[in-house]
Amino acid sequence: MAREQILKKYEPNRENLLYILHDIQDANEGKYLTEEDLKEVAKYVNVSRSEVMGVVTFYTMFSVKERGKHVVRVCVSPPCQMMGSDTIMGYLKKALGVKDGQTTNDKLFTLESAACLGVCAVAPAMMIDEEVYGNLTPEKIDEIIKKYRGKNNG
Numbered sequence: 001m002a003r004e005q006i007l008k009k010y011e012p013n014r015e016n017l018l019y020i021l022h023d024i025q026d027a028n029e030g031k032y033l034t035e036e037d038l039k040e041v042a043k044y045v046n047v048s049r050s051e052v053m054g055v056v057t058f059y060t061m062f063s064v065k066e067r068g069k070h071v072v073r074v075c076v077s078p079p080c081q082m083m084g085s086d087t088i089m090g091y092l093k094k095a096l097g098v099k100d101g102q103t104t105n106d107k108l109f110t111l112e113s114a115a116c117l118g119v120c121a122v123a124p125a126m127m128i129d130e131e132v133y134g135n136l137t138p139e140k141i142d143e144i145i146k147k148y149r150g151k152n153n154g
């Protein structure tokens with residue numbers, strides 16, 4: 001859906017800012033927000049561009065950098081950290097061949113660290129796009145990554 005159509009879905013007020021940004025980012029090919037998006041959204045909800053930028057940089061779910069088809073977000077907040085999120089992050093870096101914040105050469109995955117995903121009971125946890133995965137182990141990660149790679153080959 002184009003940006004204009006997304007904007008029309010919402011009343012032009014700042015309470016809708018997060019929803020609007022989320023929808024636009026989701027609709028963009030590289031799962032990110034462009035400079036043009038920030039400006040247009042700011043105009044629409046009548047706030048400054050820097051305020052919109054502040055929101056975008058505060059929430060780790062938003063990005064102003066083009067990302068891969070699937071965004072892998074590893075929770076690095078304390079409860080997950082205690083359960084080994086460092087190992088999980090390290091394993092994913094190796095499995096995908098990227099550093100935190102980078103996108104794989106085939107543009108299939110972007111790896112990012114994230115704050116609490118709200119599923120601490122199944123720590124360590126990660127999200128791929130909208131899907132949550134908990135109680136992670138290297139074996140489980142292999143299976144999950146394989147599933148996503150398979151989906152994109154078929």
Ligand code: FES
Nearest residue numbers: 075080116117120
């Ligand atoms: S701390 Fe990781 S999901 Fe809450």
